[in-house]
Amino acid sequence: EDHHHHDHVQYSNITDRDALYALKANFNRSFLDANWSGSHCCFNDSSTWYGIQCLNNQVIGISLEGMGLSGEVDAHAFANLTELSSLSFKNNWISGTLMNFSSNTMLVRVDLSSNMFEGPISNSLLSLQMMESLQLQDNNLIGSIPGFSQKSLREFNVSNNNLSGKVPETAVLQSFSDLSYSGNSGLCGSPTLITCNGAMTMSESDESESNKSSGIFKGSTMLVIFIVLVVIAVVSLALFFTLCNKKVENIKQQWKKPVNIEVVKKNFEVDRDRDSKSNTAIGGENGNKRRLVFLDGGNEFELDDLLKASAEMLGKGNFGNVYKVILDQGQEVVVKRLRDLRPLSREEFVKRIQELADLKHPNLLSPLAYYYSREEKLLVYKFAAKGNLFNLIHGEKGVNRIPFKWSSRLRVAIEVARGMEFLHANMKLDNAIPHGNLKSSNVLLEENQKVLVSDHRLAASLITLPIAVQQMSAYKCPEYQHYRKVSRKSDVWCYGSLLLELLTGRVPSFAAPKGTNGVDLSSWAHRAVREEWTAEIFDPEISRYCTRRHEAQGMMKLLELALWCCDKSPEKRPDMHQVVREMGDMKVNELEDEEDLSSFDPSLTEDSISTNGSGIIVNTS
């Protein structure tokens, strides 16, 4: 048979293929199960397998970034991939200990950042003489940092883990800045800002800290420490213990706070220090540039207020972590730490953020303030207390569930459409996608039930294209999948998918959070209508309203509109203005919802709603 022939010719390929098969079995991700299939992962220098690079029929690269992969990777998963030179699992939910890389002597780049890896940093990484970049930040790694000494290593980041001990004094590890190590409460020694006896290194901008904990043992040669110890022992042993106790107390106090607050704070602080240093070095920029800038010109609070306040992680978004911060006055705001940005100058960044902020509409969430420094970019938003639409639809099942009523769903549909219509009407660039990332986790609800669309225009203005393509919902539309084309109609497709999510209670695959699966909702719904399983389309939580004519008609109308917006060909979809017009006569009747559903019109049952091949008919007889 044909493939036997190939097996024979390309023997080395089979070992690689089996290694990838074993790897995908660790992840339980249906996309990979379907895509990594067949008897060959490589054909000469190319691969049809997602994320795989080949050279001479061997796997040289694996890149599975931001795919919601979870599970543990077998320690020897890469033992047979001897030609592997680049590996990235960045931005997933992979747990377990790090893999053994001792057979992968060709490895140049390893990026395992933003996962849930635990345990120590594998010593097998020490022997990789070609390693240029190692990214292990944002995991739960513990233990000390092994003594990396490869001269080839040019990028190294282990920040935001639970590492401890002294940073080894190898030339290469000392060559990276403190940012490569920040966010590890137990790490000490240069280049971190903490000396190993527990005292903070003083920095110009940190006066209050330095008063509290100016280290007695700073200076750090063995001799000095010895002499100081002796002197202190002689002068007052008791005083020494009191001081030590105080310090331990201080440290304990700090550790009591939730870890994520520490992480944010530490990074801000480090960042400010660097900025103030580089500013004086350059001599051009003044201190104001380090401040939080309010986009409406006001000045409600300072960066320091944010740092002092308690914070809670709301989520790891695709473009950075998101924190809720409660300020002293009780004001609640949301801080988004941006990453994967285009390399923008400050002026360009400010201009684009200002453009965002100038788009004012009651159904759009625009940033209140920003912070820009070389290392750190933050956006501050008001906090939407009722959370996101994804959680309202799919969250909390069972007895504790607060039903998400039909009338509320309809109101969300209408208000999101209005926000999107405004965005589309005010987008200057014709070929850009006005929103780009419309999905249920980016639709927020306020205390007063007001609906806010968030994250708009990030694709067009801030995020690098490869990341946008990988992460943003507009790039999941059929025209991008088939022809690599996107337009404002891709937003319309996302809006249609959002309507389907509201109606069916099912998760579209592009809106599925990391570690969960969704369905290809628009294909599913088109098929459901074509094959007349109408009764099964609607979320059971709202299908009970199908027994009432007004609601049934509303649901059918919305379903029709959703399918129109999800048409495979972009030209056939309505534009957002048409969508709003179509919904113009739909009334949200909050009270009707509460009425006893048993008083329904007996002439309307589930059978009275039916579909035919092309459309939906509500039988009103």
Ligand SMILES: Nc1ncnc2c1ncn2[C@@H]1O[C@H](COP(=O)(O)OP(=O)(O)OP(=O)(O)O)[C@@H](O)[C@H]1O
């Ligand atoms: N202003 C806000 N008020 C309340 N919750 C918010 C606010 N902004 C974001 N969130 C929530 O914080 C979490 C992370 O938000 P973020 O938008 O970064 O990630 P995402 O929507 O999951 O993915 P993406 O990065 O693709 O937008 C989400 O659950 C989101 O609903």
